[in-house]
Amino acid sequence: MTIRKKILLFSALALGAFLAAVYFASRFALLNGFARLENDHARQSVRHLQNGLQNEQASLEIVARDYAQWDRTYDYMESRNPEYVRTELTDAAFNIIHIHFFALLDRSGKVILQKSGEKWSLGAGDLVAIATARPSSKRSGNSRDSGQNGVVELNGRVVLLAYQEILTSRGNGVSRGTLVMGRELDQKLILAISRSAGLPVWLEPPDQSPGRNLQAAWSDGTNSVALEGESTMLGYVPIKDMSGATLRLLVARIPSDLHSEGKKVMRYLLLLLMLAGVVHCGVLLLVLEENLLSRLATLNRRIKQITVSGDLSLRLELSGEDELGGLAGAVNAMLAAMQKAKSELLQAQESLRFHAEHDSLTGILNRRAIRDVLRRELARCRRESNTLGVIVADVDHFKKINDHYGHGAGDAALVAVVQRISATLRPYDVIGRYGGEEFLILAPGCDLQLTQKLAERIRAAVCDEVIDLGNDSTTVTVSLGATLGTAESDPEFLVTMADAAMYQAKRNGRNRAETNLELPNQEQLEASTATH
Numbered sequence: 366m367t368i369r370k371k372i373l374l375f376s377a378l379a380l381g382a383f384l385a386a387v388y389f390a391s392r393f394a395l396l397n398g399f400a401r402l403e404n405d406h407a408r409q410s411v412r413h414l415q416n417g418l419q420n421e422q423a424s425l426e427i428v429a430r431d432y433a434q435w436d437r438t439y440d441y442m443e444s445r446n447p448e449y450v451r452t453e454l455t456d457a458a459f460n461i462i463h464i465h466f467f468a469l470l471d472r473s474g475k476v477i478l479q480k481s482g483e484k485w486s487l488g489a490g491d492l493v494a495i496a497t498a499r500p501s502s503k504r505s506g507n508s509r510d511s512g513q514n515g516v517v518e519l520n521g522r523v524v525l526l527a528y529q530e531i532l533t534s535r536g537n538g539v540s541r542g543t544l545v546m547g548r549e550l551d552q553k554l555i556l557a558i559s560r561s562a563g564l565p566v567w568l569e570p571p572d573q574s575p576g577r578n579l580q581a582a583w584s585d586g587t588n589s590v591a592l593e594g595e596s597t598m599l600g601y602v603p604i605k606d607m608s609g610a611t612l613r614l615l616v617a618r619i620p621s622d623l624h625s626e627g628k629k630v631m632r633y634l635l636l637l638l639m640l641a642g643v644v645h646c647g648v649l650l651l652v653l654e655e656n657l658l659s660r661l662a663t664l665n666r667r668i669k670q671i672t673v674s675g676d677l678s679l680r681l682e683l684s685g686e687d688e689l690g691g692l693a694g695a696v697n698a699m700l701a702a703m704q705k706a707k708s709e710l711l712q713a714q715e716s717l718r719f720h721a722e723h724d725s726l727t728g729i730l731n732r733r734a735i736r737d738v739l740r741r742e743l744a745r746c747r748r749e750s751n752t753l754g755v756i757v758a759d760v761d762h763f764k765k766i767n768d769h770y771g772h773g774a775g776d777a778a779l780v781a782v783v784q785r786i787s788a789t790l791r792p793y794d795v796i797g798r799y800g801g802e803e804f805l806i807l808a809p810g811c812d813l814q815l816t817q818k819l820a821e822r823i824r825a826a827v828c829d830e831v832i833d834l835g836n837d838s839t840t841v842t843v844s845l846g847a848t849l850g851t852a853e854s855d856p857e858f859l860v861t862m863a864d865a866a867m868y869q870a871k872r873n874g875r876n877r878a879e880t881n882l883e884l885p886n887q888e889q890l891e892a893s894t895a896t897h
Contacts, residue, residue, distance in 0.1 A: 368658055373650065380642040387638060399627040403598070404583050407590040410564055410619045411600040415588060417558035418602065418615060422514045425527045425548050428462045430512055433529030433544035434536045442469065442531055442541035445477070454480045463554075465524070468545040469531070470496055477542070485549075491519050495545055498607055499528050515607040516550075523550040523568070523604060523613050550604070550613075564600075564617040571603065571611045596622035660689050668696070677704055724798040726776055727783040735797025735805050739856045742795075742809055746852045753850035754808030754816030757863040758786065758823060761842045761875040763802040774834040778841050781832040789819070789826045803867075805860065813849045813880065820845040820878035828876055842876035844868075849882065 366374075432438055432453075441449040454467055459482040466487055469478040476492045487495075498517045512529040525548045530540040548554065550568070559566035583590040589601045602615040664681065671679045677700050681693040722734035730738065742753050760766075760782060767775040779802060786796055786804065799805040808819055828842045846866025850859045866881035873879065 368661070369650075369654070372653060373646075376646040376649065380639075380646060383642065384635065384639055388635060403621045404590070407598050407600055407619050407621070408583060410562060410617060411588045411590060411602060413562040414558065414564070414566065414600060414602050414615055414617050417561040418604070420561070421548070421550075421554060421558065422525055422527070425464070425525055425546055426512055426514055426529075428464065429527035429529045429544055429546040432467075432546070433512075434532045434534060436534045438469075438531055438544065439533050439538065439541060442471070442477075450478065450480065456483055459483075463548060464546050465549045466547045468492065468495060468547075470543040470545065472540065472542050474543075487519075494519060495526065495547070498526065499543075516604055516612060517547075517606055518612050519547075524548065525550060555615075558615070559617075562617060564619060566615065566617045568604075569614045569616050571614050590619070592621075593618070596620060656687070657689065660685070664689065664693060671700070677701075727780055727798055729783055729787070729804075730795065730797035732797065732799050735795065735799060735807070736856065738795050738797070739805070739807060739850075739859070742807055743850055743852075743854055743856060743859075745809070746850060746854075750852060751810055752812055753854075753859075754806075754811030754813075754819060754847065755850050755859045755863045756806040756808070756816065756820050756823070756845055756847045757799065757860065757867045758804045758806065758820075758843045758845045759800075759867050759871070760802040761844055761871070766839065766841070770834055770837055770839070774837065777834050778832050778839070782827055782841060782843065785826045786823050789822045794819075799860075805863075811849075813847075813882075816847045816849060817878065817880055820847045820880075824876065824878050844870040844875050845878040846870060847878060847880045 437449055437453065440446070459465070459467070464482065465485045466479065466481040468476055468480075468487075471477050474496050476496055479487055479492060481487050494517060498515060499513055512527065515526045515528070517524050517526055527546045529544045531542045531544055532538050532540060555566055555568065580592045581589060587603060591599050591601070593599050598619045598621045600617045600619050602617075603611045604613045604615055605611050667681050671677075671681075680697045680700065684690065722730055724731045739753075739755070745751065746753050760779070763775065763778075766778055770778075783796070783798075783804070786806065790796060790806065791808070793809060795807040797805050797807075806819070806823070808816055811819065824843055824845055828840060831838045831840050844867050846863045846869065848859055848862040848866060862881045866879040869881065870877040870879040
């Protein structure tokens with residue numbers, strides 16, 4: 366299948382999949398999300414409604430506590446001074462604290478004082494209902510938390526009640542009775558709750574509410590929300606008396622047009638997306654044919670020619686300063702880079718090989734590399750029936766140089782020693798750094814006498830002149846041990862023999878060259894190590 370056909374097929378499939386995804390996303394995600402948002406908003410609105418009612422009850426409780434825990438009220442329960450009623454329980458005071466009646470009960474529950482606000486009157490039955498509405502409970506006379514809120518229905522009117530034990534201003538002392546305040550849940554109070562919730566609010570009888578016939582949208586067992594229509598919901602908060610019986614329903618109308626409006630918007634969006642997708646696919650195919658597909662075919666043919674010929678000097682020729690032109694330029698740059706990279710790769714491999722085999726400080730072979738050379742030279746001795754001179758050289762008192770002049774000076778001394786040793790060697794002799802200040806020299810084709818002479822020449826070359834350490838200078842000596850390798854020699858054996866000879870030179874006074882053809886015993890090695 367050609368790219369043209371694939372683009373056409375995939376464009377159609379992509380458009381269909383996109384529209385399907387948009388539909389299902391709008392149907393199951395967005396619209397359901399809108400519904401959840403509306404339900405959350407409804408729950409929040411119901412909570413605001415409930416909080417508004419609770420705030421009114423709380424404010425009434427605060428006012429009742431202020432009056433109940435007041436020395437003047439406390440004294441009145443004992444003295445019955447009418448001055449208290451005349452000065453503290455005026456109609457103006459009732460209007461300021463927004464209450465409709467006030468009552469004082471003695472400890473037996475008998476009403477000893479009651480006062481109603483304007484347009485309010487309490488009958489004997491109302492007073493009995495107020496006095497008996499509060500459930501009995503055991504309270505200590507000095508409790509600060511001796512209040513109780515409630516709701517009662519008096520003569521068809523719903524009234525918020527607050528009961529508080531009468532104590533001193535400090536909130537202690539023996540209780541002298543109970544103070545009762547009442548605030549009618551009238552239209553003024555409902556309007557305040559409505560403003561607080563930001564919704565239209567009203568009261569309904571629980572048995573006549575039209576919400577019973579509506580579809581429920583949410584309920585927490587007490588409060589509930591019902592669907593009123595396409596764009597509104599009704600939130601219900603029951604108002605219960607102290608026995609738990611529902612007296613009224615506080616109802617709020619909650620707007621819910623987000624879901625229905627979302628449906629309309631999604632339908633229009635799908636139609637627009639479908640039309641835009643068809644137009645987009647058509648224009649895309651025309652543009653691709655003119656600016657991409659035909660040029661890709663040309664580019665493909667040229668690349669095949671370069672691949673078949675293997676000539677990296679060939680270059681792509683494609684006009685245009687767009688991505689394809691950039692691609693052709695990148696391929697041309699890649700062809701040039703491949704030639705350069707091949708050369709650089711060889712150089713890098715050689716550099717890595719050099720650093721893997723040479724000591725970074727002195728530039729001579731490292732321990733692993735010199736051991737490899739030793740094995741190769743012994744193999745050549747076996748092939749050619751030849752001998753190999755092996756010399757171990759160790760700088761004398763190198764630790765003192767480091768301690769006295771510093772590690773930088775010690776490094777400079779090692780470099781100078783290597784340079785002087787290298788100057789005495791033949792072109793085919795090999796030197797390597799075998800340890801910290803220890804060097805291994807291999808002299809192919811040397812017999813024992815030539816090896817001894819070479820060791821002595823190295824010793825003299827090192828100690829003849831002082832070594833410049835920058836700000837200081839010093840004389841450095843080396844102790845050398847020499848041995849002879851043959852076709853049957855083991856590399857480790859040879860190094861051990863030369864090392865033992867070097868330790869013998871140190872025991873004999875340093876700055877010497879000794880020869881060894883026998884393997885030392887363990888006691889000699891330990892003594893040599895202690896001397897070194």
